[in-house]
Amino acid sequence: MGxxxxxxxxxxxxxxxxxLNFLSRSDGSAILSQGExxxxxxxxxxxxxxxxxxxxxxxxLEILFSSKGGxxxxxxxxxxxxxxxxxxxxxxxxxxxxxxxxxxxxELEDYGGLLSCAINCxxxxxxxxxxxxxxxxxAVSCIVDETGNIVLxxxxxxxxxxxxxxxxxxxxxxxxxxxxxxEGAVGEDMYLEALEKCRAASDLVFNFYRDVVTKYxxxx
Amino acid sequence: xxxxxxxxTTVTIFFExxxxxxxxxxxxxxxxxxxxxxxxxxxKCGNTTVxxxxxxxxxxxxxxxxxxxxxxxxxxxxxxxxxxFRPGPPSDHAQVISNIVSDIVTNSKCINLKDLCIVPDxxxxxxxxxxxxxxxxxxxxDACLITLMSSLKTLLLPSVSFDVETxxxxxxxxxxxxxxxxxxxxxxxxxxxxxxxxxxILTDPTAYEEEMCGGLGANLIACWNKGQLCGVFKFGGxxxxxxxxxxxxxxxxxxxKLVEKVINICIENKS
Numbered sequence: 001m002g003x004x005x006x007x008x009x010x011x012x013x014x015x016x017x018x019x020l021n022f023l024s025r026s027d028g029s030a031i032l033s034q035g036e037x038x039x040x041x042x043x044x045x046x047x048x049x050x051x052x053x054x055x056x057x058x059x060x061l062e063i064l065f066s067s068k069g070g071x072x073x074x075x076x077x078x079x080x081x082x083x084x085x086x087x088x089x090x091x092x093x094x095x096x097x098x099x100x101x102x103x104x105x106x107e108l109e110d111y112g113g114l115l116s117c118a119i120n121c122x123x124x125x126x127x128x129x130x131x132x133x134x135x136x137x138x139a140v141s142c143i144v145d146e147t148g149n150i151v152l153x154x155x156x157x158x159x160x161x162x163x164x165x166x167x168x169x170x171x172x173x174x175x176x177x178x179x180x181x182x183e184g185a186v187g188e189d190m191y192l193e194a195l196e197k198c199r200a201a202s203d204l205v206f207n208f209y210r211d212v213v214t215k216y217x218x219x220x
Numbered sequence: 221x222x223x224x225x226x227x228x229t230t231v232t233i234f235f236e237x238x239x240x241x242x243x244x245x246x247x248x249x250x251x252x253x254x255x256x257x258x259x260x261x262x263x264k265c266g267n268t269t270v271x272x273x274x275x276x277x278x279x280x281x282x283x284x285x286x287x288x289x290x291x292x293x294x295x296x297x298x299x300x301x302x303x304x305f306r307p308g309p310p311s312d313h314a315q316v317i318s319n320i321v322s323d324i325v326t327n328s329k330c331i332n333l334k335d336l337c338i339v340p341d342x343x344x345x346x347x348x349x350x351x352x353x354x355x356x357x358x359x360x361x362d363a364c365l366i367t368l369m370s371s372l373k374t375l376l377l378p379s380v381s382f383d384v385e386t387x388x389x390x391x392x393x394x395x396x397x398x399x400x401x402x403x404x405x406x407x408x409x410x411x412x413x414x415x416x417x418x419x420x421i422l423t424d425p426t427a428y429e430e431e432m433c434g435g436l437g438a439n440l441i442a443c444w445n446k447g448q449l450c451g452v453f454k455f456g457g458x459x460x461x462x463x464x465x466x467x468x469x470x471x472x473x474x475x476x477k478l479v480e481k482v483i484n485i486c487i488e489n490k491s
Contacts, residue, residue: 074319077315080312081312085434085457177454177460177462178456179454179456181453182449182452184450185329185449185450186449186450187448188469195465
């Protein structure tokens, strides 16, 4: 165990700050800052939706990602897809058949790790909305720098200069991989090492969720 | 997964079409299929069919990167290929697939964009790589990359002379040089099927299998290029443990070597 502990020690994520119920008119909302990256998310649902997009098996998930510039792009569709697929595994959609759940994400500041911040914030907003979930999810991003070191939740300058960026999302039950994708080339060993580091670091995110929820629901 | 064969205590389960779980579908590849394009290829992986055509154009490089050319990739999923797609502007799924393919090509650095520059700040090549899906039967990213890479490997660039003073461009189509391609990124798709507490990994899933395993876009895609991973994508679907992840990476590596051979043999036979 000794060696294993060494690998998992000495890592830190950027400071996270969160406020739930940030918006008064949505069913659930959250604002989350990870380092200097800030995102707000509003969740509405279960709602009535068009018959054509209803599914008799599960709730239909609609994700809207608005970037700071406001101009929609192909990259935004990609982000929406990542968030939709991730949230779909987390939400117990079969409890809300023939309805829709809308998640709106607004980027406020992007200083690296925007997507992981957006996923974490969406998860907090879902918790706040009271929609039933299988499990919560935690996103952790990391980079491999020029010297081959893995840096978790890097700072803005490090992200800009990094050749390889990796993003992972884990579930809270078995810490299995829900979503993961890479930018840039990476060796297999490095990839697996980064995966394990991020998996261990996801605990910090789950603990943070617990702290936030305890603060807001003091009855439980 | 319709037939179950019980042999003693072990249970062997096969795909609908009789494959084993880690078998992939047959690949049929034809290069230079479209004569009007500068380079082209058609691939069939099982029923999934993708055509790729490359069109060459000349343009002025961007002012901020004067010695870099352009490689524009685009994937089209027309209503022709599946009932899931409607006519009109590109669907979200098509945009996501397009994004994945272009990400893999950039990440693998298989094309050095500086090779596409003719005269810095004045003239460079633009490679329009259009991939059209004719039949959507799962694992479309794999097929897209196979056609794209075979087309790029067969692409010949005509020689161009540029007069700096008069800015006159002369294209000589009799002298053609091949475009340097560094490595060969090959993607492999997997679907993860949750069977109670255990998950089953299906290699090269068909559209029906994709549907059973979390729907459109829930595949795990692993892409190898020259012994390096140049893209691992997994968006939702069933969750994946570390052992399964290692298994998929190994399978993808094995498949990438095989497909590389297929592409090289096909190109050799054509020329």
